Amino acid sequence: MKAVGIILAGGGYERLGELTNYRTTSAIPVGSCYRAIDFPLSNMTNSGIKKVAIITQNNSRSLHDHLSSPKWWDLGSKQGGMFVLSPFLAGSDSGWFKGTADSIYQNLTFLRRSNEPYVVISSGNCVYKMDFNDVIAYHERKNAEITIAYRRVPDSEDIRNYGVLELDENERLTDLEEKPLDPQSDLASIGVYVIKRELLINLLETISNEGRHNLVRDIFSRYRKRLMIYGYKFDGYWRNLSSISSYYDCNMDFLKRDIRALLAIDHPYIKTKPKDEPPAKFNARAVVTNCLVGSGAILDGVADSSVIFRKVYTGEGSQVRNSIIMEGTRIREGCVVEYAILDKEVVLSPWTSVIGTPDEPIIIPKGTVK
């Protein structure tokens, strides 16, 4: 393989509210048995990348828990491996990462001790499936120094949440604005970059000396005229789990046949940490329709159009609709749950109602006993 991988998994997004009280967005559970980081991480190993660094910073306990062993992603090898890199103190100019570029700069040893020509960088909180070999092939064809993967954003989404690209007729980057007030195109970066390893090392050293720390603003945008930076168009499914609504929608997307096939059923597989739960159990009065169900769940009640994670229990006569129920949550008899996101290990006492609206699903934080 020609590349090493870096996953930026440090972000804490306040727009996810209580869902990120106990975890960074890269560790957010999605699709009944995955966490967000499984997607970029599996994409890397499925593309043949043998050496992956995962850079963490905020609220990383649950992410470290999830990344308990590299063997779940076939990264438990002597050649390569999985490197989970957290900020540490060593001298006066270290400590918390001051930005995306700084987080890689402070771990420059990882890049220096590699000999692969390229680096593939991905954010850790996006749900997508991509073969990075295609991006690298494009990068080489274009003789690019940096390649930024992008997608066309439909009108239904607010492009002002993204990094917006402007490209010339050869797909070369002419402008790049983070979360612009007045977007000049409908092309948004998806947080996937390919760059020559030695070039990245040089750039990181240069900008760090200038007190600059941001990958997008201080390298891609600032160097767009000096370097050959190209856009790579990605047409596939992509969701950024950076807001409650995108998180909710992404989970519900798994109920659609084609998206479920892409993300969960078809080869190459998205891998996750195995939990060894027994098969899900549907008891005699269960009515479970249009649902995703995780293993180890025991269902006695009614559930429809919902994403039910592992080890969830629903009691007799309970009703769950249009909701996301995370691992280990117990919904006892007679409860009504609609348009809700119940975080892990929530317990609803008998006959409790939790009802949100389609526009604003109600969130019950992890471990709540109600």
Next chain:
Amino acid sequence: MIAMLLAGGQGSRLGVLTATEAKPGVLFGGKYRIIDFPMSNCINSGVDTVGVLTQYQPLKLNQHIGIGIPWDLDRRSGGVTILSPHMKSEHGAWYTGTANAIYQNIEYIEQYNPDYVLVLGGDHIYKMDYSKMLDFHKRNKADVTIAALEVPWEEASRFGLMNVHADQRIHEFEEKPPNPKSNLANMGIYIFNWDVLRDALERDNLVHPDSDFGMHVLPMLLADGMRMFAYPFSDYWRDVGTIESYWEANMDLIRTVPEFNLYEEFNKIYTDADYQPPIFTGPRAVIQGTILSEGCEVLGQVTGSVLGPRVIVEEGASVKDSIILENGYIGKNSVLERCIVDINCTVGDGVVIGCGGGGNIPNELRPKIYNTGITVLGENSIVPDGVRIGQNCVIHGETLPADYPDKLLSSGKSILREQKNNEKGAKA
């Protein structure tokens, strides 16, 4: 203590289910294989050195065990080792008996020089903490301890029994006696002091070339006056050696409060599941009294059944009181009742399997195996659209519409297309 797991048995009474698979490798409870139970018991009991002795059809079993990752047996010291029969300097040597198999692997055990050796079968469904049995063994200063299942008195005469003193010390073995004096059945789980076992294996090998624990080694040790104790066990334990008992034990798992609990937080049963897509239930699905493994897609109706990983049940299909193993496909509007469908089978659209009528007609080829109304589809079978199949039928391999005169396979008939693998398999 190290464990030696005997996983070479064929399990011929499971018919077509063991045509290409040793009995310990047969799938059970949806996602598991039978061997996962003793393997998981080992690691849950703190036994982290396990030799697995394979012989009959070991390919899939070997792949399943691999380097032991699912059971945390991928270790630099100890861990799991597959022990197959192998050529010696002059001749090849199959394992000719349970004790002979251990005898041929004395060298493996000697590498670890253990104080105790646990000898297990690979074909029962149960959870047991072997460390408690070892405590019992030490407390009694025993030479041999044998796990003993307390069976109902009225069934006791079907088992190999142990007659014991008040302190559980064994004074007599009885094989299926008509008038049982005890209800303690030998479960085939033994703890030996290694020096005692080694000596016994070497001595018995001179007398019996097919050295067997139950028939030769244990009676010999008893006659020698060794301290042999019965360790009483009264939890869930099932021998799934026949089609009927295999079906029953699977069905035990779907009860609202199952006698055998797989849902505990600790002492889980581990298995090799390389990736785990979620289960999907369609908008018109009806799923009741059923367990579904990862990756199942159910659009139709499934009741009273056990489904393995990635089974697809299409719209309008109905599966009742059946076991469908990994990668099964049940076409639109097909109706299945009391079936066992082995891995990678495809059932076309509008098929009926298990349709009754005319009482219970045992299978014509092997009436002793298929006689409880259950129809079995062997691995990789294909059933064409629109045919009807009765009870106690056996299908193995790809079948064509021409195989079904009047689109019917009546009860007790068989179609066997996969006959190339081996003689015994061909007999289904």
